[in-house]
Amino acid sequence: MRILVLGSGAKDHAIAWWFSQSRLIDGLFVAPGNVGTESIATNLSINPSSPQEVYQACLENIIDYVFIGTEAPLFTGVIDYLNERGIDTFGAPSRALKLEGDRNFSRTFTDRHNIPTPTHHVFEAEEPLAAYLKRHTGERFVVKSNTIAPSRVMIDSSDYDALMNFAKSLFPTGSIMLKEHLGGLPVTITLLLDNNGYLMLPPSSDYMKAGEGGLPTGGMGSICPVPLQEEVLKSLVETIIEPTLYGLKVERMAYKGVLTISVIITKKGPILVDYHVRFNDPAAQAFVPLVRTDIIDILNAMKNDTLSDLKLEVSTKSSVALVVASAGYPEKPVVGKELEPIPAALMLNAFQGAPFYFFGGVNAMNGKLLTTGGRCVTVVGIGKNIMDANKNAYKGVKFISFPGSWYRADIGDSFFEN
Incomplete structure (x- = not known):
């Protein structure tokens, strides 16, 4: 199978890496990709949000399947355009986008289906x-x-x-x-959907602010999996997940793809905060290295509507994802800063036992790595538990350095500190 992943961020790099581990693909392309994906795939210099350019790239590269885990191409109609022309895709079609694209609609949706929200x-x-x-x-x-x-x-x-x-x-x-405002534990639930059920990927907890009490960002870190009590997980399924999937079905918005649900675990139980019809960053970077099941096996199960029968193989280890950002982020990130040289084995994510490095706002120019955005690199430490993963992430972040670079110093601390 020949795969095209659309996107250029760190979560797109993580997804491309996931595909690169498959034994069932014979071609991997990323559009436009980044400095991290170029070592595991062929980067295509096209606009991923242009249905016409993506379709033409599929024809030229004999693409069997287009995977969209990021938002922009979804909201420009790439999924519908490709499906109408016979190309298989992963992503939410236009009829489902209002679940994320119109928050007022999503709130009336939750009201109709008695789903707890703020x-x-x-x-x-x-x-x-x-x-x-x-x-x-x-x-x-x-x-x-x-x-x-x-x-x-x-x-x-x-x-x-x-x-x-x-x-x-x-x-x-x-x-x-x-x-x-809701007080409690933030949890990101990532569901893969088909017509008969769903598959839940390892849940994570994301750190969304620049620091404790700081400015909101696109995400500065994540831990995975979140240790959820059995009764909390049961309540999450019964009060949020199952009513949501029922609502999608009866309102003719059901689709095959991903649905990310942001919730807060409060003293009164799980409360839904937002729906996202794509993967979240940095949650994706945190859970991808832990999933052992071949992604093509997952997509085939989705195609055959047997996701709920698939036993997901997941590592018993934990991960801590740590985002390295540019000076001035999130308000006015300073770009064009040169990264200090990174060992090749780390760039390739090929050094067993080392953290993973997923690139976002970084580009290669004249043999140098330069920052191009606010969130530049996600470093993912793996360990036997959250404490161990935390130590490995912070050891690994020392290899990512450029003028003004910064990161939160407390990712995962609350899960192992007394």
């Missing part, structure tokens, strides 16, 4: 939002765009000025959603 309100303009916040002075809220927002950008605060200023930056692109 109290929420949608505002179209500044004045009614300001009036509402003044009536609830001192209360803590989350503000985020009501439409698709790259990197899950939001603010969580009780400060009126901070909430209003952030909302003002979003209003030019559309309405905003105001949600109550």
Whole structure:
């Protein structure tokens, strides 16, 4: 099978690496790819969000299957365009995109199917939002765009000025959603779907802020798997997962692909925060190295609607994913900084026992590695438990250095500290 993965970020590198481990492929391509994917696949210089360019690339490279785990190509109609022309794909079709692309729709969806969510309100303009916040002075809220927002950008605060200023930056692109703040453990649940059921990948817990109490980011780290108690997992399935899949089916939005569910495990039980119709970053980088089942076997089961019968083989080890970012991220990342040379074996993820290195905002130019974005490299440590994985991630991050580089120093700490 000849595979094309669309994307250029760290999670796309992780997915391409996952494919590269398969015994069932005879061609691997990534568009446009990055400096990390070029050693395991053929990078194609096309626009992954252009249905026409992707289709032409499929014809020229005799592609059997196109895998989309990132958001941009989904929202430009690549899936539908390819399917209409007979090319198999992994990703949500247009009829399902509003589950992520319109947060107000997703909230009415959860209301219809009695799925627990935070109290929420949608505002179209500044004045009614300001009036509402003044009536609830001192209360803590989350503000985020009501439409698709790259990197899950939001603010969580009780400060009126901070909430209003952030909302003002979003209003030019559309309405905003105001949600109550929830305290608890954040968990990312990644489900692979077919017409008869689902397969749950190892759950993770993501660190979304630049630091404890810092600015929101696209994700600065993740641990996997999250140690969930049996009763919590049962409640998660019964109150969120099963009602969601039922709702997708009866509302004719069911599809074959991935559905990522962000939840908070509160004292009252699991509460749904958001749906994503693609993989989340850095959760994907954390769980991919732990999955032992051949990805092609998973996709074949999906095609045959037998996912729920597939026994997923997962390592008994744990992972800690640590994101190295540029100076100024998340507000104004400084780019064009040169990375110090990285040992070739580490670049290839070929050194047994070493951390994994998944590249995002990094590009090669004239034999040098230069930063091109805010989140540059995800270092993933593997260990017998979270503490061990944490140690290996922080040992491995020493090989990633460039002027202004930074990372959180506490990823995974809360899971093993007393």
